[in-house]
Amino acid sequence: MQYDPKELDRKWQAEWAKKKPFAALDNSEKPKYYVLDMFPYPSGAGLHVGHPLGYIASDIVSRYKRLKGFNVLHPMGYDSFGLPAEQYAIQTGQHPAKTTEENIATYRRQMDSIGFSFDWDREVRTSDPSYYKWTQWIFLKLYDTWYDKAADRARPISELTAIFSKEGNATVNAHCDETPAFTANEWNAWDDAQRQTTLLNYRIAYLSEAYVNWCPALGTVLANDEVKDGFSERGGHPVERKLMMQWSMRITAYAQRLLDGLDGLEWSESLKEQQRNWIGRSEGALLRFKVTGHRSQVEVFTTRPDTIFGVSFMVLAPEHELVSEITTAEQKSEVEAYIAKAKARSDRDRMADVKTVSGAFTGAYAEHPFTGAPIPIWIGDYVLAGYGTGAVMSVPSGDQRDWSFARHFGLPIPSVIEGSELSKGANESKEGVLENSDFLNGLPVKEAIKRAIAKMEALGIGKGRINYRLRDAVFGRQRYWGEPIPIYYKDGIPYPIEKLPLELPAIEKYLPTETGEPPLGRADIWNWDLATEQLVENGKGYPIEMSTMPGWAGSSWYFLRYMDPHNTDAFASKDEVNYWQNVDLYVGGSEHATGHLLYVRFWTKFLKDLGHLPFDEPAKKLVNQGMIQGVSEKIARYDGYLNTIGGTDATANFYYFVNASNEIEKKSIPNLPGERHTAAIFYSNDVITQLRSAWGRTYELKIKETAKDSEATYSSKSDLPFRTSLLHVPISFVDNHVADLDALRKDRGDFEEGVFVCTGGYWYKGEFHEHLAQGQDRFTTLPEVEKMSKSKWNVVNPDDIISKYGADTLRLYEMFLGPLEDAKPWNTNGIEGTYRFLRKFWNLFHAGDAFAVSDDAPTKAELKALHATIRKVEDDIEKLSLNTSVSQFMICVNELTELKCNKRAILEPLTIVLSSFAPHIAEELWQQLGHTDSISFATYPKFEAAHLVEDSFSYPISFNGKTKLQLELSTSLSAAEVEAIVVAHPEVIARLEGATPKKVIVVVKRIVNVVV
């Protein structure tokens, strides 16, 4: 029997689908282990080779843990609400549910073909009403909760209203919006509308008017983590700031807990650091400055209250609410002009241009809280409205931005730290001693900060304050394909819809309405009838919220649903939650660091606060698999002789260069006459997918594979007028007729060269000519590593690998590429090696076509090979160092092949160890070994150290740390005995040339070092 991976894949995948050996048990005495992958958004493109990397790793762990006796929960599902399906729906009119369904089918087929051991009976889809019923339920809990800072946890609103009716809000220490004080009597006298309006200031899910990231092209608002450099993360459309009524989540209430919780997590340091930076805690003081001649005060946040005597001016953000109030008549026009200018600048421009200093003087002055000195108040766009209080006390001697501003506008720069050199820039160091600072003089900075805050608090002008960069998360999206927010409005006041799920209504078109409402504004039946708790025709009930939830809503709790996916009474039963607890190993991409991974922690802590969970972190251990990048071959040089009909026109020789930003740079070739043309070729692996010329023509090319003189033409699905496909040709073929090519060869060893024959045409001197040249045009490409993406023509599909080598080879090879967490370009260079390994493994069991395993007793060498592997693989899986496990398997099989080992006592346990990596071949051989049950029910073999004990060890003998010879000595010898043998050894004596060693270091079973 020959190793036939395709047949084994088919056979065992069918068997697993039928017998479900990977089902997690609901009521088990076994210890649990929860291995979770980040579930995918099912895009139309399907999986590429990068996606399965993490899934393969987690699958290996899952299968291993089962062998180790754990009840393993290893589920998979789909994050199936989202923008692309909706965009596609807008273009085609197809319901997003339909395309989503189709995409899921593709994903499922591809995942099955890799042989993952998911428990598919637990699949979840965030767009399924039976799932989002609970997303909506959690939303209502968030709506019905406030954050008690005193108790440091979320509490039901009912407990808040109870306090209000007894004591008003004076005693409440809540994380909330600014709310005027009221008494119990006032509260009790209010009508419901007024109470509800007030409560919105306290609710964790709340409606408020706020500046949001508005993306006009997408017609929706976006959360901060969905905006990158002023553009939407999806689609890359410009984003602007807009004041809107919006649902938000008071995640800021959890800022400190989200920060503290990181310490106990086994997540990568870089990921924890990203979250820490995103939360952005800074300690300092909040203090108020009186504005001369006004009742209003300017409040500022500073991390350096010690530099208070270095304040020489203040700057407000242009949007600051006090600007219009305090600006003097003389300065009014200047200030207004500046505000107008600042508004016109997009965030993008503002960010790109951080060097330019700009601002305007308001004409107003504040009073220094200690000296009473007048401090001019300016506005400037380097102060952000959204951070701190939107105003700063400027200390030009201690802050570079303040320093630049002061320099630009000729404001004073008083020194407050001894020895500051202020002619070239500010002194931002936190080391140093205060000067010119009244009661702070002579104190070191850290001490002065404490003293300053104490004094401010004593005088009642300020207080110590911790500020966070983290913003509340905008929750509403003006989209169709998301969870409806279960809220109706009565006189503009929001109320919850308790009857869930509130299902997404059908609509005709998926665009916003003509009046600018979200797509749900197109639904005819989107009113709520209170009496019947039913949807009713618009106008017959209360209008329902038209925005939907963001993509991160469904993914913020999905790990809980897997525990009990079919429960209709709760998101998951208490029993299941208590048994499975949180995720033991979570595998996914680091791009979710400040989005999903923050939100899921937030919701977990929230649900813990309400008593629904016994833990407050979703995942104990998290591993980020590195991105598998694609390699795009880009033309670095192209030499073409453009032949016209009837003759060769060598004057059209041209040359171009594709630079790093994928732009084509024209380069002229000295001493060669003619017009210069440019072109770019994109291809993946062996096939060029596209040739675009700079003059707008795309060529179809017929390729000559010159080495074998066979012709190959590739057709394409593209609707481009001409189409290109190329094969590599051996470098030796290329007649390098242009001198620069040699320079290129020297610079880079990784280029490819080829020749193509063009049967398309080209534009020359304004005329189109059919191209008849054969084998004349030459190109040189350089590979460039970039993200694998459809638009870059560099996607490698796992299906191709599987159909050629089978799933086990793909699994092993992806692990063998390198450390799981490293980013690495995809290449198939080594795939033959892993395939060869599997065949060698198979051959251990077979003699010719016959299964031939003997029951003879194993030798010591065979046992050693086996047990070294048992231990190494076990250690490696715990560390997720899976590339070295694959190496170990190769070493072991090489040794067993050498030993001609075909013994059951060795091969059977080895098959179990390998089964988590290469399950198909393992199942087959397990069956051939006579087992009827799936190998996933086997037990991981026990490592026995005795088999690795050696009688002798080959000591490396080094002189001054440099190894010179080996001595085979018994391992039972003591250090002193080894030393005695070594110094008496003739070769050692010869090397010493009569000298006496100063010292001999012996580390038993490791090394001997003779110091001369």
Next chain:
RNA sequence: GCUCGGAUGGUGGAAUAGGUAGACACGCAGGACUUAAAAUCCUGUGGCCAUUGCGGCCGUGCGGGUUCGAUUCCCGCUCCGAGUACCA
């Protein structure tokens, strides 16, 4: 700018706890088998020098340090990658 990673042969990458640098694999070169090719197998493969023999020297981005001994620890650089950015 700041934060966090990283730098080892032609390539991907190994190297418990400071203890034989380069495991394993690819590629390449030579050989066997074959009409031929594929597949398979064998041998070699960090660099330089010597190869009539043993061998010798250098070598983990660069410069220092600690140590009997440093890819590993410490100090100072260079370069690359990722994240983040007027955050007061």
